[in-house]
Amino acid sequence: MANHHLSKPDHQNHTSSNKEHLDDKKTPKIVRSPNTNNFSITTLGEPNLTSPLYEKQNFISEKERVLVSIRSDGSKSAINAANIHHYAFEKSGPRYKIFFNPQTIKVGIITCGGLCPGLNSIIYGLVRQLWNRYEVKNIVGIYFGYQGLSTQASKMINLSPENVRDIHFLGGTILGTSRGTPPAEEIVTNLAKHQFNILFAIGGDGTMRGAHLITEEIAKRNLKISVIGIPKTIDNDIPYVITSFGFETAVEKASDTIMAAHEEARGHRNGIGLVKVMGRYSGYLAAHATMSTGVVSLCLIPEIPFTLTGKRGLIPYIHQYLKQKSYMVIVVAEGAGQDLIKTPTIKYDASGNKVLPDIGTFLKNEINAAFKGKNFPISLKYLDPSYYVRSARPNCFDRVFCSRIAQNAVHAAMAGKTAMLIGYWHGEMTHVPFKSLYQRTKRINPNGTLWFNVIESTVQGDINTEEYPLKH
Template identity: 45%
Template sequence: MTQDDLRVTTLGERRVPSPVEHRLFTPDNARVLLEVDSVEGAEPSALGSAATDAKPLAAAPLMFEKAGPREHVYFDPRKSKAAVVTCGGLCPGLNNVIRHLYFALRDGYGVPTVYGVRNGYLGLTPEAPQPPMELTADWVEAIHHQGGTMLGTSRGHQDPAVMVETLVQLGVNLFFPVGGDGTQRGAHAIAKEAARRGVDLAIVGIPKTIDNDILYCFQTFGFVSAVTEAERVIDRAHVEAKSVPRGVGLVKLMGRNAGFIAAGATVASGEVNFCLVPEHPFELEGPRGFLAKLERRLEARGHAVIVVAEGAGQGLMDGLDPTAVDASGNRRLGDIGLLLKERISSYFDGIGKPVGMKYFDPSYYIRSVQANATDSLLTERFARQAAHAAMAGKTDLFVGYWNGRIVHVPLAASVGKPRHMAPESELWSAVQSITGQMRW
């Protein structure tokens, strides 16, 4: 990667004085380091890792453009129209984003019209079940107290040319797609189509996924709320497991490609004995396999709590088509939760030591709750900075949370490259320490 890969596209020269009511404007050359860690006496490398010696490096460290209000904006707010769309799976905080974005544009900049596109990107096609609606202050006033998205959502591929044409017909020049990697891939395609047509359209994405797996966004909104709810389920599984002889509480959580929710809830609960995630393949059979480890745990302590992410153990599935995908283009997964439930029960029945199995699958529950205070604060930051970026004529980017700052991340630098939990990360080290799963 080079600094050019992190360069943000701007539609043109900004000449309109900003109407924003504070004067702490962010200069366009403000930057946030990609990597803040270093080694004393050494310069940070251009690839974002700490240098291992004190030799000077020819390349400068990589940096993101810092988000924030610019002193001059590209669009005249009084002549602008905006649209926001929510796509993909549900996530705590979607309604908060809609609400904060509306007020940032209407009250902060004076944009007279903000549309809500209903039912995801499908709402920008002729097949839309409902046309885009004009948002009002009364409509958004209390939506942040509800889970889900009041605009609705959908999955699936739509033609970028058709979507750009719909936005042009609506007179929209500020467009805010809220969603995960698939949504941002769609946003990138829309940005390229708008550029091809020469349309003055700022596309600024807001990253959303409870899996927390978007590259160059340290934390997405909804993640903490989901972990909080998952912790409660784990605690109930622990109660069930301790209440019967050889009790096993098995909890399956979301996490298609990354185990951040499973790991975060494991650490938050402190009651988990085995945490299984996509980043760490495991075997079921053999003396060092999972079933043997679980047997030793039950012999020693009499109960066990297991947390498994939905994307873990996919190599254990028989007859799984590795090329099968869903409507969003994601690989179809086998149900690791049900597989473990069956294999654990049959294994212990086979050795004459049956277990008291309790199985929990709270996937849709944890993503449907309303945002907690932590995520509510993050949604406000994302929405406000997205409004600033779009008004400044920035496009083909999303606003990411990086090293404690909100930054502009070019979509091409992130989409299609999901973030994973590194084996040497502090979070995974905490999981290993709390569960002790490597010792069994």
């Protein structure tokens, strides 16, 4: 039996130098420069109105903060009131004083990008919080994302607790969605034309970038419009958000598919169950689904490169594994192994994301071809649950989580805060400025705790090492 080797890949191989690497083990390095890690939140003006939640709520002080890093090397802390915005997020929650008059404002809600479990739950939570708690009655759903604020905008719909009743149990989004962002100037012109005071933008990193551009244009025109982002990503890859809504449901649904692949694989001699899950640049869904099932033999993620052939390649690893264990399950994130696929041209979608070649189909074909004609027949079943996962109904955890996110988003907007998203950090809801996301990405650290946990679950060796730890 071979020894269990774990290599220590150079982080530069997995994260470009102009992007900050965030993961479960190493929180961002805090830099005192005023141009980096500035977590101060923009406000539209002095909040002078007493909240209608007066005497009904425990209010959050503007001084309350959630530290970015809770670790200490034992040195004396240099954090003080003057530099706290470099070290901590604003804590989200209701404020005693608010900026907007609930009786006169108009609120817009949009959902953008790909589907994700919980979109309707967020809409449901926003409408109920605005209507029932702040008594805001002019709430408008904007169809088809940012495209709904373009010059070719489609119709809008008035929202109330009555017409969003029970939607939090449904997958998808009642408002529809789209990719791509029209020019910020065009969107702001239409926001002003329709007299919106608050815009809730629900979407991924592209949506947050678009929201940032919109707030900059709003500032140029000196308009009093609040833009609050609600981060949505099945990949769980938005910085300063430990877990995004819908991720728990996605793990659950992906796990169902992995268990199906497991049953298929063990029902055949030299059976292989190959499952592709979402994860363009971050392997969080693959990692968590792998650990949740306990039946995965090999997990492949974008953060760790691998080869197909040669002494240290994937194909000989599979061969050696099947010789000893008779069947195996492989989980691959969609962004893994992209360097192995030769494509004549690079294409981009409407959001500016690179269209990735299908690593699942590629591996299926390569593995089948490698064993074809040899005296070692295999039975490979390939499952891709991507659209099943992202269109699923949210589970109980995500419905609760969406409710909390929506409540805190409304509190922030009513207080006049803008150019920010609702984060989740150290178990607390936080205010994260759009500007802090610039050129940062959240990926799994190959030397971090999460990946070590995955390896302990699969007992896989690094397939780029010379030995094959096949104990399972």
